[in-house]
Amino acid sequence: MMRVACMKMEKIDVPENAWIRETAKICGDVTVGCAGAAGVLEQALDSADWLKTRHSELTELTLRLDSDIAEVTQATSEASALSEAAVTRLMGGNDTIKMSIASFSALIGLIENLGAHITGFAAAMEQVKRVSQSIDTIARTTNMLALNAAIEAEKAGDAGQTFSVVAAEVKKLALDSRAAAVEITGTVNSLSNEAAKFVGQIEDGIATSSEAQQQFSSLQDLIHGVSDIIGQMGDRSREIASNTADVHQSLIESQRVRDAVAEANGAMFSAVGKAHHQLVELEALANGMFDSIVHSGLSLDDLKYVELATEQARKVESLTENAIGQGTLSMDALFDADLQLIEGSNPPRYRTRLTDWAERNWQPVLESVKAMDPEAIMSVVCSSNKGFLPIHLKEFSREPTGEIAHDTKYCRNGRVLFEGCDITAKASEKDFTMAVYRHEGDGKTYKIVRNVYVPLRINGRRWGDLEIAYVI
Template identity: 25%
Template sequence: MKDISTDEMPLIADRGPFPASLGPAGAALSMPETAVIQEIAVEVGTLSVSLADVSGAVEDVDKLMTKQVETLRGLRGLSESLARGNDAIRDAARSALAATVDARQTVASGQTRIDAALSDVTALANQVALFGERIEALTTALTKVARAAGDIDAIARTTNLLALNASIEAARAGAAGRGFMVVAQEVKQLSGRTQDATRQIEGNLADLTREITAIAETGRAAADRAAQVKREAGHVARVMTEIDGAVLTIADRQDQITETTETATKLVTATEDGFHGIGAGVTQSAGRLSAAKASLSDLVDASERLVSSTARLGVETVDTPYINAVQRAAEEISAAFTAEVEAGRFSLRDLFDHAYRPIPGSDPEQVMAAFTGLTDRLLPAIQEPMLNLSSAVVFCAAVDTNGYLPTHNRKFSQPQRPGDPTWNAANCRNRRIFADRVGLAAGRNTKPFLLQSYRRDMGGGTFALMKDVSAPIFVNGRHWGGLRLAYRV
């Protein structure tokens, strides 16, 4: 904890001595009593800061635990979704396996039918080939018949010629050749009928040859088609065999998927049970931590009240210069506000305006109130010199009862940089509402002063232990807010 030397307090020295140390009934305390109270004040101040540090650490852990609870809830929800998805996969795998078994049975049945059809097609192809061979033999036989018919026709013509010659010779023989004439005429008639028959046979043979030739052509085409069908049927049979093998492989994979899914389901169930157990434990721990945080917050409040009570005894402590300075500065602000209202330069209604209007595009959000222009005009002259009290002073700024800080010190009132909220949060702290425990307590305190301890987040996981002393600001007896003075310890 840092003491303030007289060299570091030019303004405090100019504002008169601190109040004398008083005991019961206003009696002056003896030096030993003063020393004891000062020692108690130092110890209580150290305890207050330590409690604030511990409380802040517990609060950080509580936030982490809260996030862990939310994360575990999310993980539990994900595990439940995973379990449902795994169940769906398992059911789908079982259905797919059943469908695969049915498909294999269908393929096997189809294979049997295809084998039977292939056998029939093979037999048909063989029959067609045999029919072609028989057609060829029949064509050969018809050719021989045609040749025989030609021979018969030639013989008939020769016989007819011989019969004609015999008739001529019989006519020359007269009565002696009359009997031979009759024979010759009969032979001639028989020859004629033979020629007629051979011509009819030749015509029939021609027609029969054409039909047989057509049948032979059709038979050859049928044989070719049967051979093609046989080849295609063989290809289909091979494809069906491959399909059967593929379906068998799929069935094996489905078995593996089902087994793996069953294992995954057991693991997911175990994980889900683990999440439930962890979640219950973390939730219980978070509840206990919240209770501990509340207890620590009560202890911090009690230690701060004890520090304030020690300070009110009139014994000078390390906090006394800051307490006196902030009280005098708060009185100056009260007087300045009151003068503006009584002179009619500013209305009491606007001074207590709480209709905050956001500044467009600000990040973090900044807001304006009806009195922001007034505080910009009056407060810097009072707040800025307070920074010179000690090198430990971090800031001095007034807040209303809602924690709204209209006018900050100049070093914390930089224009915001668009798109850089991190820099803005550290350097553009004016026109902001700080509704945290310390800020609201400082704005709403109506006692002569309020001394608080807290951790200030410096960014990057770094925290600085701070004290915040505030004094109330009144305007015409009405509580406007408080003036905060923060300093490092």
């Protein structure tokens, strides 16, 4: 197995001294404090940026609201005008209905008078019918008398010849009278029937007209009610128009306040941004100082984790090179950079040809390291030169639930984490690199940890680092 020499910083040979150890501890605490302060400023920067975005959204919303209010004002003004026009028309219709009701009342009176006349006419027809029947009776009697007279004239012979002529004329008159009486009776009956029908129609017309008159009266009441409602709508519309005008004025005034807030927030955002940038630079300097202190051997508390990480890195290198030698793992699979996105993962997670082998062989090593000091050690990972984590501790390799906070905190296997101190450590050729950083939690909270990076070189080629994150 070929090893590439790492650049080592020589430890300072100093006698055991409480002041030196305290100074080293303070340096570490300062680095932690810088990281914490940078985290606070980063949150403040995010909050200021969030406020800036929300302010823009609020301004846009206010403009839309103001536009909507202007449309409401216009609509209510038009509605008020339409209400007044509708009331005017309804009142005109009400006057027309009043005239119609009066006309209907006069018409009903005329129809009732006509009905009375027709009824009188029907009574007269009935009297004519009775007279006609009397004529018919007289005609029958006269006919009998004429028949008797003819018989008597026949008996008298020549002396009754003249009387016979008279009897014949009387008979003819009786027959004509009877025929006329029958014709009169038929005509009267026909007129009586027609009169009865006409009277029935008049009565139906009177009933219908009365119903129509009642309906017109109901319609008149309804128009009064609708007029009142429309009048109230007009009043409310005018009130709405007045209120929306007040709201519009309030929005104008609130816009001035929002503009002032936006200006202040912009100034704060700029100031916080500058402070954050300066603190990030200070954090990098503090990390450099922390790395130098640990390399000098002055921080014994940190050195034990350096030694543990170095020991476990050599173990990972050995088992990996053995697997390559036995053919169970290839160099191509080990250095596979073709990240395959795991569908539906959020945050994004990836797989390579190394993933399954690493889970079987590297994860047990990581778990054993965590078990050595579970209270202090936060995480143990093998990270590639580009920040890819093919595996993680089982605690952070849970099945995703789809809930972003859970998956951010507990589904870290397959993630790519490559920023800040990670980039510095991957570029370093030292035997180890120390840093303090904010360990991501659920995406909203974090924990400040110390981290040691020990290079992993497989068959002389730098794959990445074995990392141990811990707290003291």
